Amino acid sequence: MSSVHVREQGVWFEDASCLNTEGIPYSPYSDSQLKKIEKAGRLCYKSEHLATKESFASFIQKRIEDGHESIIEHSFLTFRYITNRAISHELVRHRLASFSQESQRYVRYSEGNERKKFQVIRPFKYFSWSAETQNEWLSTMEACFRTYSNLLNAGVQPQVARDVLPNATKTEIIISANLREWRHILALRMSKKAAPQMAQLMTATYSILYKYYPSVFYDFDNQYLSLKDVSMEL
Ligand SMILES: Cc1cc2nc3c(=O)[nH]c(=O)nc-3n(C[C@H](O)[C@H](O)[C@H](O)COP(=O)(O)OP(=O)(O)OC[C@H]3O[C@@H](n4cnc5c(N)ncnc54)[C@H](O)[C@@H]3O)c2cc1C
Numbered sequence: 488m489s490s491v492h493v494r495e496q497g498v499w500f501e502d503a504s505c506l507n508t509e510g511i512p513y514s515p516y517s518d519s520q521l522k523k524i525e526k527a528g529r530l531c532y533k534s535e536h537l538a539t540k541e542s543f544a545s546f547i548q549k550r551i552e553d554g555h556e557s558i559i560e561h562s563f564l565t566f567r568y569i570t571n572r573a574i575s576h577e578l579v580r581h582r583l584a585s586f587s588q589e590s591q592r593y594v595r596y597s598e599g600n601e602r603k604k605f606q607v608i609r610p611f612k613y614f615s616w617s618a619e620t621q622n623e624w625l626s627t628m629e630a631c632f633r634t635y636s637n638l639l640n641a642g643v644q645p646q647v648a649r650d651v652l653p654n655a656t657k658t659e660i661i662i663s664a665n666l667r668e669w670r671h672i673l674a675l676r677m678s679k680k681a682a683p684q685m686a687q688l689m690t691a692t693y694s695i696l697y698k699y700y701p702s703v704f705y706d707f708d709n710q711y712l713s714l715k716d717v718s719m720e721l
Pocket residue numbers: 580581582583584668671675676680681682
């Protein structure tokens with residue numbers, strides 16, 4: 488049996504207060520966030536008296552169209568990602584976001600430990616590769632992990648042994664950012680120029696954000712890769 492576990496990427500919405508009992512975000516929370524944004528925005532124009540039960544959506548969309556985007560910084564959202572180390576390296580370049588990532592210094596990958604077993608993320612379009620190419624990739628992953636384990640057994644610390652692990656190594660990362668920064672991240676990372684696995688993750692993020700914050704993410708449709716183009720290959 489292979490010592491390497493190949494898995495898919497994933498995205499989860501992490502704000503407990505936004506989730507219903509099935510772990511799905513629900514709109515009363517996002518509506519309250521959007522009302523807060525409207526309140527902040529209307530303060531600028533002293534038009535608080537014009538706010539109605541539903542006015543937040545059109546008010547916010549209009550401000551974004553005007554370029555008055557700072558008002559959406561008042562809402563902050565958190566997502567958890569499972570991806571590979573290469574993609575996580577790109578994610579952490581977004582300086583206005585906050586991050587917590589699984590450490591390769593303090594986590595010692597080992598076969599006998601379910602939570603710490605060595606996992607790699609399946610490459611993009613892996614199933615379109617020939618069996619020979621898939622086998623070559625897999626045996627390279629196994630060789631890396633074998634060397635890592637041998638180094639640990641020889642007394643080398645995980646923080647040093649990790650040097651031999653591949654970019655495909657699975658990592659978990661929690662990212663929090665305000666809505667303005669999420670718009671910026673999506674604009675860059677759903678683009679056709681983005682790495683395909685990044686575009687997959689961000690398209691999945693967008694589909695959650697659009698569902699609950701349509702007035703903030705109204706202008707992303709059609710500009711970027713469609714869900715179909717980057718759909719996860721499960
Ligand atoms: C298609 C693509 C290819 C890339 N290729 C490479 C590459 O080859 N090599 C490489 O090193 N990186 C590369 N990057 C990463 C890129 O350079 C940025 O580091 C990354 O996209 C984060 O973008 P950002 O700085 O706009 O965003 P954030 O860090 O999220 O910042 C958001 C915004 O805040 C403002 N801001 C933040 N910090 C400052 C500051 N110090 N001064 C002024 N304004 C600031 C800017 O307006 C910025 O756009 C690539 C990114 C993409 C999307």
